Amino acid sequence: MTGRSTARRAPLVAVLAALLLGGCSTVPSSSPTVRITQAAAPPAGAVGIEPPAPVPGATPEEVVRGFIDANASTVRNHPVARQYLTEEAAETWRDSDGLTVISGDYAPVRTEPGVVEVTAAEVGTVDERGSFTVGTGEVYNKDFTLTDESGEWRISDPPDGLLMLEPDFARTYEPVDAYFIDQSGTRVVPDPRYLVEGGAQPNTLVERLLDGPSPQIAAGVLNPLTGAKLRSTVSTSGRSATVDLSFPADVDDATLQAASAQLVWSLDQLDLTSVEVLRDGQDLGLPDVPGQQRVDDWQQYDPDVVPADAVGHYVADGALRRASDGSAAPGPAGAGVYRLGSAAVSVDGRTSALGLTVGVSTSASASGAPATLYAGQYGGELVPALTGASFTEPTTAGTRAEVWTVRDGAEVIRLPGGGAPQTVSAPTLPGLGRATTFQLSPDGLRAAVVFDGPEGGQLYVGTVVRAEDAVSVRDLRSVTPSIRQVVDVAWRNAGSLLLLAGDPSTGRTVPYEVSVDGWGLTELTTAGLPAQPTAVAAAPGRQPLVSAGGTLWQLPGGNWVTAVRGAEPLPGGAPFYPM
Structure with missing residues (x-):
C-alpha cells in the first residue's frame, strides 16, 4: 500500500x-503478546473450545482454576464460569466489565480454609471498548473466597470483568x-x-x-x-x-x-x-x-503511504548520504559542510519531492553553544535555526512539512517549513526524565519518546494534539515496561514500533518489534550484524536499517545484510527515512 x-x-x-x-x-519479555475487543459481549453462538463444568468433589484450588479457564468461553454471559460461583455470586457477577490478562504460569494457592490466592504477572487490561493497556509490571494478586454450597466448593467473591490467561486470550481474540x-x-x-x-x-x-x-x-x-x-x-x-x-x-x-x-x-x-x-x-x-x-x-x-523516492539516508563523517548506494546527498549537507551528526528530511505530500531538511551539528557554534540545529531545503544551503546543549535526532511525519526535536532533553521543538522554531507543550515530559530519542509516527499523530532513567532508557508513546493556536504532546504512557534499557526507536508503520534495547540475560543490545499499545513484544534477530546495533530507522514498506559497528545494515528477510546488497558495508550512522 x-x-x-x-x-x-x-x-x-x-x-x-x-x-x-x-x-x-507489562508485557513480560519472556512471553509473546497479542491484541483484544468485544470483551463485554461475545457473539451468541460463537465457536470456541468450551471449558468443562465443575466436577464433583473439586478442591478449592481446582474450582478457582476451572473458573479462570471458563472465563475464556465465547458463549454469551459465560454460563459455564457461573457454575463455579455460588448461586448469589452467579446472579450478580458482571462479566462485561472489561478484561484482565494474566500470565499462563499463575499459581492458585490455598492460604487458609476457603481462601485461594492467585498470583501472576499482569500482562494488561482491556476496557469495554476493546482498548488494551499494557501492565505496569506489577504482580496481579487476588484472594478468592469459597464457601461450601450443597457439599461443593463455590466462589462467593469473583472479580467483576473477565480474568483470562494470556494463551487463552491469544487464542480467542x-x-x-x-x-x-x-x-x-x-x-x-x-x-x-x-x-x-x-x-x-x-x-x-x-x-x-x-x-x-x-x-x-x-x-x-x-x-x-x-x-x-x-x-x-x-x-x-x-x-x-x-x-x-x-x-x-x-x-x-x-x-x-x-x-x-x-x-x-x-x-x-x-x-x-x-x-x-x-x-x-x-x-x-x-x-x-x-x-x-x-x-x-x-x-x-492510506495510513502508511511513503513516496517511492524517499530512500534511506544516513550520516558519515559529518556528511549526509543516501543508503541506497552510499552516494552523497546533493548540496552542502552532502559535502559535509555542516559537520552533521544526525538529520531528517520531510517529503512534499503533493509532489513527493524531498523538502525541509534539518540537521544537528555538535561542532561548537560562533556563540559557543555545543550543538546547532540547521534548517533549509534539501540540496540547498542550510542556516542555523537554533542552538542548545543538545538536540535529539530530528524527526518528521508524512502529513506536514515540519521537523521536530527535543532540546536539552526537556524542551520539545517544532520547526515548520518556512517558519520559526516553536516550543511544543508537553507537560508530563519533564517528570519522566531526560528525553534521549523523540520520533513522530508516519501519520504525525503519535510520538515515541525514550527517557533515560536510573535503570536505562524506557519507551513511552504520547498523542500529538493540534488546536488552532497550539500544538501539544499529551498522555505519554509506557508501552514496554518490562524493558528498561531502550537505546533507540523508530516507527515501522503507523501502528507498530521497532526498538533497540539491552537484553539483561545476554548483555547485548537487540532489536524488538511491538504494537503501539504495547502488545506483541517480539525479539528480532541479530544474525549477520558485526556488532551490537546502536541506532535504528524504519518506515512503512521499507526494510529496517541499523547502524552496527559503525556501518549500515538492512533486514530484508531472516538475516541482516549490508545496506547495499553484495557490496562492502557502508561506514556511517544515524540512519533515517524521509517522511
Missing part, C-alpha cells in the same frame, strides 16, 4: 477541521484496528482493538467506530461517524459488507465521504474488500463514489 496516491481534498479538510472544533472538549481520521483530514489513523474471532467481527468493529476513539488518542483525531447509528446488523456476503446507518440530519457530503473511507479501511482488515454504505437504507448519492466502495477508492487516506 505504500504506492498509493497522496492526493488531498481541501474542502474535506476544512469540514473535518470544523468537526474537530465542534467536538473538542484477534487484533483489529478501528480507523479514525487524523486532524489534517488526509489519513486514517489506527486505534488497536481486540475482537473475539468469528462472524460477529464486522458488526462489532463498526460498533467500535460508532463508540469513538480510545481515550489515549481521542483528542488528536476526528470521528466522522459521530452521531451516526446502525439501523441493522452489518451484513456480509462473500467478501462484501453492507453497512446501513442513520446520520445526523445536518451531515454534509464531505463528512459522509470521510465516514465511508473510515468504514472501508477498517472493514478491509477483515477480508471484506468491498463495502456498501447506506443512509437510511438508501445509497449515499455521493458524486464519484461507487455503490460498492473499495480501499482503492480511498487510497488518499
